[in-house]
Amino acid sequence: MQKKTEPLSSASLRARAIAALARREHSRQELFQKFSSSAESPESLEAVLDALEQEGLLSDHRFAESVARTRGARYGLARVKKELQQKGVSGTVASTTLEGLKLTEADRLRQVWEKKFGLPPETLEEAGRQQRFLLQRGFSAAAISQLLRSQKGR
DSSP states (O other), rough: OOEEEEEHHHHHHHHHHHHHHHSSOOHHHHHHHHHHHSOOOHHHHHHHHHHHHHSSSOOOHHHHHHHHHHHTTTTHHHHHHHHHTTTOOOOHHHHHHHHHHHHHHHHHHHHHHHHTTSSSSSSSHHHHHHHHHHHTTTOOHHHHHHHHHHHHHH
């Protein structure tokens, strides 16, 4: 038989949210989902999250920048954008954050390709395999095609 746990007070929720934010940035939606089952009510959790935002401890903009910085090194624009949407970051915050990634998309694509493959594809099957890998990483088909065309002349 499972023991029913008591709902957490606002002070306990605040302490747990701060501890989670100390480990890594979180979006507001992530924290809400994480602590909603432990809160006395959704309203009390919203109040705690509002207070953390007002104090500058919780920021979707900072979270989006963190995701862009960590994921952007290995993944393309589409993949980072999808992750931000899944984590509940608003479209305006996500689009301003992704602007910086757009400028470096070709360089990041080249780095990922060189690390994984390093050599131009010799067969159509190999070219398809490389394209699929890079597409799954969230890079655009146009950028991938341009990269692989530029590698043929090497």
